[in-house]
Amino acid sequence: MIKKLFHTILIVCSTLVLTSCWDQELLKESKLVYGAGFDYEENNLIRTTFVVRNLGIPVSQGGVYSNRVVSVVGSSSRDTRLQMDRIISKQLSASKNQLLLLGEEVAKHNIDHMLDILFRDPKSPLDARIAVVEGRALDMYKLDHIGDTLITEFTTDLIKGAEDKTEATKMTVEKAFRYSLDEGQDYALPYISYNQEVQSPEFDGLALFHHTTFTGATLSPMESKLLLLMNDNKSSQTNIIEALDNDPDNGFLTNTVTISVRKSSPDMAYSFQNGKLDKAVINLEIIGNIAEYPQNHLMERSQVKDIADELSQRLTVRANDILQKLQEANCDFLGIGRDMNAYHHKVWNSERWEDEYKEIKLEAKVKVEIDETGIIK
Amino acid sequence: MKTNNTINSTQLFFIIFQTQVGVGVLSLPTSLYAGAKTDGWITLLITGVIIQGIIFILYLLSNRFPSSTLYEYAPKIVGKYIAFILSLLYIAFAIATAVIVLELFETTIKTWILFRTPMLAILLLLTITGTYLAVGKLKVMGRFYQFVSILIVPLVIMAAYTLKDADLRYILPIGQNGVGTILKATQKGIVSMLGFEILLFVYPYVQDKGKAALKSATLANIAVTSLYAFLTFTTYVFFSPKQLEMIPEPIVYMLKGVSFIIVDRVDLLFLSIWIVSVMTSYASYLYIAGKGLQHLTKRKKTTGPIILVAVIALVLSLFTHDRYTIEVIAGYHAKASYFFALGIPIVLWLISIIFKKKEGAL
Numbered sequence: 001m002i003k004k005l006f007h008t009i010l011i012v013c014s015t016l017v018l019t020s021c022w023d024q025e026l027l028k029e030s031k032l033v034y035g036a037g038f039d040y041e042e043n044n045l046i047r048t049t050f051v052v053r054n055l056g057i058p059v060s061q062g063g064v065y066s067n068r069v070v071s072v073v074g075s076s077s078r079d080t081r082l083q084m085d086r087i088i089s090k091q092l093s094a095s096k097n098q099l100l101l102l103g104e105e106v107a108k109h110n111i112d113h114m115l116d117i118l119f120r121d122p123k124s125p126l127d128a129r130i131a132v133v134e135g136r137a138l139d140m141y142k143l144d145h146i147g148d149t150l151i152t153e154f155t156t157d158l159i160k161g162a163e164d165k166t167e168a169t170k171m172t173v174e175k176a177f178r179y180s181l182d183e184g185q186d187y188a189l190p191y192i193s194y195n196q197e198v199q200s201p202e203f204d205g206l207a208l209f210h211h212t213t214f215t216g217a218t219l220s221p222m223e224s225k226l227l228l229l230m231n232d233n234k235s236s237q238t239n240i241i242e243a244l245d246n247d248p249d250n251g252f253l254t255n256t257v258t259i260s261v262r263k264s265s266p267d268m269a270y271s272f273q274n275g276k277l278d279k280a281v282i283n284l285e286i287i288g289n290i291a292e293y294p295q296n297h298l299m300e301r302s303q304v305k306d307i308a309d310e311l312s313q314r315l316t317v318r319a320n321d322i323l324q325k326l327q328e329a330n331c332d333f334l335g336i337g338r339d340m341n342a343y344h345h346k347v348w349n350s351e352r353w354e355d356e357y358k359e360i361k362l363e364a365k366v367k368v369e370i371d372e373t374g375i376i377k
Numbered sequence: 378m379k380t381n382n383t384i385n386s387t388q389l390f391f392i393i394f395q396t397q398v399g400v401g402v403l404s405l406p407t408s409l410y411a412g413a414k415t416d417g418w419i420t421l422l423i424t425g426v427i428i429q430g431i432i433f434i435l436y437l438l439s440n441r442f443p444s445s446t447l448y449e450y451a452p453k454i455v456g457k458y459i460a461f462i463l464s465l466l467y468i469a470f471a472i473a474t475a476v477i478v479l480e481l482f483e484t485t486i487k488t489w490i491l492f493r494t495p496m497l498a499i500l501l502l503l504t505i506t507g508t509y510l511a512v513g514k515l516k517v518m519g520r521f522y523q524f525v526s527i528l529i530v531p532l533v534i535m536a537a538y539t540l541k542d543a544d545l546r547y548i549l550p551i552g553q554n555g556v557g558t559i560l561k562a563t564q565k566g567i568v569s570m571l572g573f574e575i576l577l578f579v580y581p582y583v584q585d586k587g588k589a590a591l592k593s594a595t596l597a598n599i600a601v602t603s604l605y606a607f608l609t610f611t612t613y614v615f616f617s618p619k620q621l622e623m624i625p626e627p628i629v630y631m632l633k634g635v636s637f638i639i640v641d642r643v644d645l646l647f648l649s650i651w652i653v654s655v656m657t658s659y660a661s662y663l664y665i666a667g668k669g670l671q672h673l674t675k676r677k678k679t680t681g682p683i684i685l686v687a688v689i690a691l692v693l694s695l696f697t698h699d700r701y702t703i704e705v706i707a708g709y710h711a712k713a714s715y716f717f718a719l720g721i722p723i724v725l726w727l728i729s730i731i732f733k734k735k736e737g738a739l
Contacts, residue, residue, distance in 0.1 A: 022493040126633050127635075
């Protein structure tokens with residue numbers, strides 16, 4: 001009995017020395033970064049902006065959340081980070097950061113330079129969302145709050161919302177790392193602009209990237225949607241709105257149709273010539289319901305078919321425009337290079353691909369099918 | 378005496394399995410990629426087949442002397458003096474392996490989890506638990522290994538979860554780098570799957586010798602090969618090829634980006650489980666070295682030798698080594714391991730066949 005007691009005491013005491021005393025990081029002793037931004041300054045300097053959460057009075061005791069926006073200029077991300085430590089009380093911790101905004105100008109330089117610190121540090125948040133901002137990231141963060149939502153949460157939710165509506169793919173720091181080094185696949189980051197009219201940030205489509213640099217070309221949210229459908233990235237809700245001109249003079253305000261996409265299946269077909277990829281055709285099939293069509297009631301099946309046919313035609317034109325933009329930006333968003341490497345390895349040459357991609361003939365064919373009209377005809 | 382210290386087939390399986398699964402698993406995908414590019418996971422499957430061959434030879438050798446370890450039957454095959462040198466070499470090899478396990482463990486922990494903790498504290502944690510385990514009877518080791526093997530399940534689930542972001546095109550077309558490179562890279566695979574040589578030292582304690590033991594060893598090999606091939610495969614379809622060149626521990630890196638609603642930093646969970654696997658391999662090598670020392674010094678118990686070995690390994694591992702130095706040392710160790718896991722056993726086996734040396738037939 002005594003022996004048993006002795007053992008118990010021994011075990012309890014020994015657990016006390018098992019805690020890691022050297023590496024503890026207490027929340028009360030650190031300041032959490034909720035958003036980070038990078039901008040380009042003259043002479044190859046980087047401006048880093050951190051949004052740090054103030055931990056004042058807890059919300060349960062009537063306090064409110066508030067942020068402090070700090071911004072410094074330095075020669076590298078780490079340099080600015082060290083400067084940050086000098087102007088922020090307590091230990092700065094970026095490990096819970098969920099948002100990373102890149103200024104337009106800095107994104108046009110090599111983004112790996114800013115992100116290296118994130119790739120290298122074991123405590124960095126690889127699952128933080130990353131996006132490009134029109135203008136400067138600092139200006140966006142300076143807005144501080146929109147309504148009663150803090151800017152960091154607001155922007156993150158904007159991006160998440162766009163992801164749910166098939167307007168953007170989920171791009172985290174980890175994914176950016178993955179694609180920026182990939183030879184046969186490019187990517188696009190959400191593009192956030194400032195809407196003067198409502199005075200708030202706005203999700204404004206996708207910023208097209210080639211390797212580690214922003215190409216300067218962007219797609220509108222509508223175009224992004226169609227591009228993502230072509231890339232088989234459909235998420236839960238996708239609404240496509242398109243103007244029609246079947247009867248222009250019926251006195252209606254609108255002349256559009258909106259369909260909500262239920263299913264979409266893209267299919268790539270390649271054809272080759274002289275040991276090179278010559279042409280790639282994307283056949284996109286969209287099956288959807290009518291979500292809005294105020295002009296008329298669809299009593300006949302043929303009416304629905306007419307609308308679908310016209311939509312097919314118009315979306316085909318749009319899709320081809322998008323593909324042209326992609327090629328002009330040299331952004332292989334659809335991963336055609338990856339496809340070549342994987343399925344047509346003989347024609348693949350990573351060095352040649354850089355120039356080859358612009359030369360290939362890209363064509364899209366969209367076919368829309370509508371089989372439901374909502375709860376009215 | 379030996380009746381209460383025997384292990385059954387299941388325990389043999391887990392002893393071999395846990396000794397094989399260890400510190401190497403983290404860097405395996407990268408080192409295979411360096412050799413065979415995106416076909417590294419195939420290399421691993423081939424390595425499994427090769428190791429199966431080696432295991433068969435080890436089994437044949439052990440089965441000629443079913444009630445003694447390599448230290449005990451070596452004198453019968455090659456004579457007292459050579460056997461003495463061989464035993465010393467095996468002890469040195471086991472200690473060297475333990476040192477490398479400690480070193481790699483320490484650098485990994487230092488770079489991934491505990492940045493400021495003194496090196497000695499980290500090493501002591503492994504040394505104390507490992508020594509405690511190795512000092513106990515082999516049966517205890519077997520039971521413990523069996524018990525902790527359940528931890529492999531969450532490890533596999535975590536890795537499987539990342540498959541949702543996988544892109545199969547990264548590894549296609551299969552075999553793009555040619556059969557030559559795939560075969561050439563097998564040597565890198567063998568190194569990380571070392572540990573099966575423990576069969577030479579635990580065989581006399583196995584209850585059901587013969588076919589049953591061979592079956593356990595084979596199953597252990599299959600289990601390790603499939604686990605490694607699976608983990609390697611998940612990283613290969615997750616990272617784009619250029620990334621694999623620069624990330625030394627891809628499995629951990631891959632899990633770093635995973636977050637569930639309430640669980641963040643899955644890589645830390647993974648490493649915590651990995652530590653157990655490291656500890657088991659470490660304990661196994663302490664056991665091999667301790668057993669040899671016990672035999673050479675003709676002691677009754679292994680406790681003293683194992684503690685001595687643990688102290689030697691700890692002192693040797695205390696010399697500060699950076700990541701690159703350890704890679705160089707591990708390279709030498711890898712070359713040496715061919716002799717100890719393959720070369721010497723084969724020679725012993727051949728001699729024992731030619732001169733008809735067998736247990737009982739002196």
